[in-house]
Each structure stands twice: as C-alpha cells, then as structure tokens.
Amino acid sequence: MAVLETTNLTKTFGKFTALNGVNIEVNQGEVYGFIGPNGAGKSTTIRILLGALKATKGEAAIFGLDAWKNAVEIHKRIAYVPGDVNLWPNLTGGEVIDLFMKLRGAANKNKREEMIERFNLDPTKKCRTYSKGNRQKVALAAAFASGADLYILDEPTSGLDPLMERVFQDCVAGVKAEGKSVLLSSHILSEVEKLCDRVGIIRQGEIIETGSLKELRHLTRTNLIVETREPVISLNELKGVHNLKQNGAELSLQVDSERLSEVIQYVSGFGVTRLESAPPALEDLFMRHYDTSAKSSDTGDGGGM
Numbered sequence: 001m002a003v004l005e006t007t008n009l010t011k012t013f014g015k016f017t018a019l020n021g022v023n024i025e026v027n028q029g030e031v032y033g034f035i036g037p038n039g040a041g042k043s044t045t046i047r048i049l050l051g052a053l054k055a056t057k058g059e060a061a062i063f064g065l066d067a068w069k070n071a072v073e074i075h076k077r078i079a080y081v082p083g084d085v086n087l088w089p090n091l092t093g094g095e096v097i098d099l100f101m102k103l104r105g106a107a108n109k110n111k112r113e114e115m116i117e118r119f120n121l122d123p124t125k126k127c128r129t130y131s132k133g134n135r136q137k138v139a140l141a142a143a144f145a146s147g148a149d150l151y152i153l154d155e156p157t158s159g160l161d162p163l164m165e166r167v168f169q170d171c172v173a174g175v176k177a178e179g180k181s182v183l184l185s186s187h188i189l190s191e192v193e194k195l196c197d198r199v200g201i202i203r204q205g206e207i208i209e210t211g212s213l214k215e216l217r218h219l220t221r222t223n224l225i226v227e228t229r230e231p232v233i234s235l236n237e238l239k240g241v242h243n244l245k246q247n248g249a250e251l252s253l254q255v256d257s258e259r260l261s262e263v264i265q266y267v268s269g270f271g272v273t274r275l276e277s278a279p280p281a282l283e284d285l286f287m288r289h290y291d292t293s294a295k296s297s298d299t300g301d302g303g304g305m
C-alpha cells in the first residue's frame, strides 16, 4: 500500500482549473520529488493532502486514510514544512520546536539537540527576530526532530544557504534510511536529483512525466562550455551530445547527464584549457519535453554541427 496517493485529483477555483487529474504515489522508504515551475499546482496538491483544502474531484489518501476526512488522525504521523514559514513571534525557536514535537507526541530530547546543532540554531532567540532562512531552519529542525512517518516538504529550502541546504539533504537521507517517506516539492532540479528515488513533474495542473530518476535521466542535460588546445574532432558523433555550437575557440554543448563522464574524457584528449558546467535547469527540461513530444523524433543521439 502506498503511504501517500492521489487519484485523479482535480481542483478548480471558480473557472480556473488548478489541478487536472493528478496522480502521485509515494511508497514507504521512498523520497518522491514533486517538481514543477511556479504556479504548476504543487502547493495546491499538498494543501489537499494536508486536509487544508477540499478536492473538487478525485481522491487524496495518506496511510490509506482519506486526507480530508481523517486529517486529525493523519497529522499525528506527518511533519509538514512550507516554503514560507511563519512562526509565533513571541516564542523562541526552541519553544517552537518543543511545541511541534509535543503536537506529534515526540519526546526525543537527543534528536531535538541534534537538530538544533545541525541547523546551527540559537534556540533562545524569539522568532520575531529570525530571518527568513532561520525560520526555515526552525521548521526543518522541528520536522526532523519529530520522528514522523511521512514528511511533506513544500519547497522547504527557499532561503537556505548552501551549507544548510547540505544539512537538509543529509536529514532527508537520514529519515529515508530509517524507512520513512518524503514528499519533496521543489523547483530546483539539482536538489531533487540528489535526493529523490522517483519524481513527478507537474505543469499547469497536470503530471507530464513520472518515474524513477533513471527513467527520466534522458531528460536531464548538463550545459558545458569548453576550450581546448587542439580542435575537438567529431564531438557531435558522441552519444549524448546535443546542441553543439562553436563560437571562436569556445565550444558550447549540452550533454545527457548519464553520458557526462564519457564526453569529458573524450574532450580532455584535446587538452582542455577551460571547462565550465552548469546544471540542467528545470525550465530547459520542460522546454525540451514539449519540443521532443512535438517532434517525437529525438533519438537522444548527437545533434548540432
């Protein structure tokens, strides 16, 4: 049985259809990446799952229970962190963590201390004095200290610095190792790539791709800029190379993430003097998705030049 499941989930706001038949499924011990651009419907789906919003049609279930009817029961076993955390201004960070833990019946003092330390928090400060990033950290520390069975995280790392992003990733890996489940919504593909077993891509209220990262690997490409001492020969014949362009001494190309190692090895044979790489952007992925489904002739082999 899935820990979390939506079936044909549909939500309209007046005439506007925010969700149109969304199916997602998170199994036990799985980190599920729920990705899509702003306005795609991630938070709406999550609010329905939290029982904060009623679906127009379709079903949302957590632990096999209806998300709307059994919200109270469900909330005892889940932790939720939104992207813009609001905390009680007059409580300290530590008090907020205690409160969240108590709400979930968690009493693990060690876990509490561990999280405060890992997220580098001063628990004695009043919440009104926390920056946005620090409010996120308090909420994440509270969530990961709570020992929930399911973590519902809605763009939880907005405002975190790279160091804390790393702490967050370790925490997700930690709960996964304990067999817990995570629904992680994000518009940052690289974050999702690091953490998730499976992903669902939502756009304009519809799931347009779903599967394991391996299955979606063909969708992710890394952007490279290369300069070499010798001219690179036959690069466009290499598998996984796309959009190869030459601007003077500079080569720019996109490489299927799964072929990156081979391509770099090949290029290095020509004496690399400059190498820049940029991770695949979610936007690129979407653009290409529509491109390829329109043409349906992209075989994934080299192109350009």
Ligand code: ADP
Pocket: 013, 016, 018, 036, 037, 038, 039, 040, 041, 042, 043, 044, 045
């Ligand atoms: P995401 O979280 O993926 O950025 P949302 O789920 O917040 O997207 O929003 C999906 C769409 O639904 C957006 O176009 C948003 O404007 C719309 N929407 C969300 N909540 C409401 C609401 N209460 N009333 C009207 N439209 C809404």
Ligand code: MG
Pocket: 039, 042, 043, 044, 154, 155
């Ligand atoms: Mg959102």
